[in-house]
Amino acid sequence: MEWSFLFALWLGTPLWMWLVFFALVVALLAFDLGVLNKEDHEIEVAESLKLSGFYIGLGLLFGVAVWWLKGGEPAINYFTGFVVEKALAMDNVFVIAMIFSYFAVPRMYQHRVLFWGILGVIVLRAIMIGFGTALVTNFSWVLYVFAVFLIATGVKMLVVGDQEKPLSENILVRFMRRHLNVTDEHHGERFFIRQPHPKTGRLTLFVTPLFMALVMIEIADVIFAVDSVPAIFAITTDPFIVYTSNIFAILGLRVLYFALAAMIHRFEYLKVALSFVLIFIGAKIFAADLFGLDKIPPLVSLGVTFAILAGGVVYSLWKTSGEKLEEGHSR
Numbered sequence: 458m459e460w461s462f463l464f465a466l467w468l469g470t471p472l473w474m475w476l477v478f479f480a481l482v483v484a485l486l487a488f489d490l491g492v493l494n495k496e497d498h499e500i501e502v503a504e505s506l507k508l509s510g511f512y513i514g515l516g517l518l519f520g521v522a523v524w525w526l527k528g529g530e531p532a533i534n535y536f537t538g539f540v541v542e543k544a545l546a547m548d549n550v551f552v553i554a555m556i557f558s559y560f561a562v563p564r565m566y567q568h569r570v571l572f573w574g575i576l577g578v579i580v581l582r583a584i585m586i587g588f589g590t591a592l593v594t595n596f597s598w599v600l601y602v603f604a605v606f607l608i609a610t611g612v613k614m615l616v617v618g619d620q621e622k623p624l625s626e627n628i629l630v631r632f633m634r635r636h637l638n639v640t641d642e643h644h645g646e647r648f649f650i651r652q653p654h655p656k657t658g659r660l661t662l663f664v665t666p667l668f669m670a671l672v673m674i675e676i677a678d679v680i681f682a683v684d685s686v687p688a689i690f691a692i693t694t695d696p697f698i699v700y701t702s703n704i705f706a707i708l709g710l711r712v713l714y715f716a717l718a719a720m721i722h723r724f725e726y727l728k729v730a731l732s733f734v735l736i737f738i739g740a741k742i743f744a745a746d747l748f749g750l751d752k753i754p755p756l757v758s759l760g761v762t763f764a765i766l767a768g769g770v771v772y773s774l775w776k777t778s779g780e781k782l783e784e785g786h787s788r
């Protein structure tokens with residue numbers, strides 16, 4: 458049998474490396490759903506931290522494999538993208554917690570929503586990164602557009618801060634309530650249910666609040682990807698590094714959510730650190746041109762990014778030291 462096609466380049470990386478990555482992701486999802494969470498249960502803080510440590514370790518090991526197979530620079534870019542995406546995705550926790558609270562999703566079913574949500578993320582990120590790759594490949598000046606967007610976003614986060622509207626005023630929530638049959642209460646782990654229509658008495662398909670929460674989380678991820686995808690392209694334009702660092706960071710964060718949700722108030726200044734990271738990533742593209750460099754060394758980018766985020770986390774924990782976990786999440 459001819460196996461040479463496995464070594465053919467696909468988007469600049471041998472096909473077999475892509476296949477190994479996707480096989481690993483499928484195996485992780487199957488292990489998550491079929492073994493770790495075969496029965497719906499509340500994921501407590503301790504379990505969340507243990508599983509998150511496993512996913513982070515796996516993501517770092519994948520970076521080591523990238524170093525061995527593709528070289529030092531791609532590996533450093535992978536680690537930088539992994540750290541940036543992990544930090545930006547952490548910001549998404551605030552929104553996810555708000556969505557779960559608004560739809561009163563029981564804690565034992567929150568993992569189910571996040572699990573199915575990650576499947577949507579894998580597909581949506583692939584589409585967005587594929588589109589971004591096509592743009593950058595054909596129009597190199599798009600990187601400068603990304604850089605300006607990142608700087609503007611970072612400045613906006615510093616100046617404006619959080620001004621989230623209540624979900625009751627969200628256009629999509631109102632659209633779903635107006636055009637779909639929506640139950641007023643949850644029906645266990647089910648996203649859909651057939652029950653008599655209150656007006657006609659006929660059996661009709663209804664969506665549950667659990668399904669609406671899933672839709673809102675998917676939309677939230679698309680919105681956050683508008684920041685994270687340009688950020689990683691400002692670090693590297695290698696589609697393999699961009700996509701794998703994104704997915705590994707998000708896979709672990711969905712598990713870490715259950716610990717972070719209990720400690721949201723402890724990361725009060727994380728958004729400030731994130732804003733400086735976005736400004737730095739965007740500015741370094743212009744800085745390279747200003748100093749006549751091909752690009753800022755990847756190790757410098759990784760060091761500065763990690764230092765900013767670590768500083769934000771440490772300062773947040775110091776400022777909020779002595780505060781207790783939110784009631785109901787401390788077990």
